[in-house]
Amino acid sequence: MCRRPRAAWYDWVNTGAKLTEDERQMTSGGWRGLLQSREGELLLDLVYVLVLTRFSERLVEDFTTDRRVVLPEVGQTALLLLALWLVWVHAALVTSKYQTEDPVIQLLIVFTMFGSLIVAVTLPHAFGQRAVVFAVTYVAVQVGKPAILLLARRDRERRRPLRHFCWGAVSAVPWIVGAALFPQSPERGVLWTLAITLDCAGFILGWPIPGLGRTRAEDWRLAGAHLAERYQQFIIITIGETILLTGMTFADEFTPDRVLPTVMSFATAVLMWRIYFHRAGTVFPAAVEAAPRPGSLGKSGFYTHLVMVTGILATGVGYALVINEPRGHQDPLWLAVIFGGPALFLAGRSRLEYEVFARVSPSRVLGLLALAALTPVMVRRAPVIVTSAAAVVLIGVAAWDGIREWRYPDEAPSPPR
Structure with a gap:
């Protein structure tokens, strides 16, 4: 895939390439007050x-x-x-x-x-x-x-x-x-x-x-960066809600057997934050702003972020169930939310990356495959082990992102479609 140099891509974003003169003035000038x-x-x-x-x-x-x-x-x-x-x-x-x-x-x-x-x-x-x-x-x-x-x-x-x-x-x-x-x-x-x-x-x-x-979405005249930042803000409050749920559940009964699932829940929330904002999540506002039709790309965020929000909520609920009953029974439905939540999050995050960069990182695909492969193995395992396995998969995804960013710091995405 042909890629522009990193600096050139940001010039392309900042100048609003492919926008008409009226659209460029509307997006970068007259509507800048929307960001205040x-x-x-x-x-x-x-x-x-x-x-x-x-x-x-x-x-x-x-x-x-x-x-x-x-x-x-x-x-x-x-x-x-x-x-x-x-x-x-x-x-x-x-x-x-x-x-x-x-x-x-x-x-x-x-x-x-x-x-x-x-x-x-x-x-x-x-x-x-x-x-x-x-x-x-x-x-x-x-x-x-x-x-x-x-x-x-x-x-x-x-x-x-x-x-x-x-x-x-x-x-x-x-x-x-x-x-x-x-x-x-x-x-x-x-x-x-x-x-x-x-x-x-x-x-x-x-x-x-x-x-x-x-x-039509293509006809919407929007401050694209503002809409994208609103999606970002909702992801943040959803992750924050899972931390709030973790703390409230742990506070109900402060016992040693609840410490590990509480730590795993907090770590998972931080990992989801890290994975979402790695590159695609960070430049999403700029990508929407520079897209030929910001409304179309912004509207697709409706589906993408709904999947991620659902995944984050399901993950938080799964951990709350385990914190509440760390030695509880082995329930396949609990496994569905503990593993299904991260899977939905990674699936939505993969689509977001494709919308912004026109590609999907191998770490997202491998994370989904790992969760699918571990599911039958974890059916009879203790809930604490299941939550730890889900956290380890997300650690692997985040670590892959960090290593790739360290090895290829100047890698640039393709322009938005």
Whole structure:
């Protein structure tokens, strides 16, 4: 593969190669203020620390309940995670398109923040007694955000929030009906699956409406670096949440047999941070900014980072289970999260590297193969041994990255596609 020299690649990034003159001014000049005044976004991220903690608590409960209901419970939790991920990503897209100093945008952030807080409170019982509160709040956020933008705009830009509003109004029907008319029944799960499918389809397709068209990712005019940094920030708070969960679990019962899994959990969080920000994670904002269509690359981060966030959360839950019961029974479902979490993280990180560098490091592939090969071997092993094996695999991946960086310090990536 032909590669540019390292210095030349950074010149290419910094000058915004392949951008038109209008796009170059918009990205590097007029929208530079988007990188300032982030207090509202930081507050939103703090609310999502609570959201992620509640997700982890729900997952821990899922894997410690009766075996007959574990898989449906995990599916419900995954549905809720996807719903809240859509809320956060749309807020990130809005703050990457409009000036955050605008009172309307600040109102939208506060509105999203409060709605996310209420949803976080309802999460453990969202499929139970708090279903109506969850559904009404989620729908209010999904419909309210485009409504705020729609009322504030008086130009052709009104079409985008109008399309989003229409799709949100349609998906609101199965959300509300499922919560209000089908308490504690499979029908609620079916209706909510339909609802989240509509929400995801609208986001992916650009909320197409007859006569109004759709919003393609390629047409989004975004501050690409800002959007990429928002993804980075979410990865950081997710890793931070796993450390918080580790500390809270260890603090419940401070005993010697919990020390090793606690150390392994903390080490794994640090390793994931190191692996994510090794090269591709670090230059991701510059890559999005310099891409011919920042919206397209930024939108692909929706899938990539969702996989990594899921993997990080699953890993933290797996370690929390072991810390809570270091001498516990050998449960194959625990193995699924202890090994499946790092596997999802490495898979998402591999896609991110391909998006930025148009290649994948062998360490990522070898890490995934190692986890797959160790899975049948670890079925009958003690949980502490399983967590240690997962940590060793990540140590190997991080060590490979460090050695390669030391041996080839000037190796440069290919430009974004």
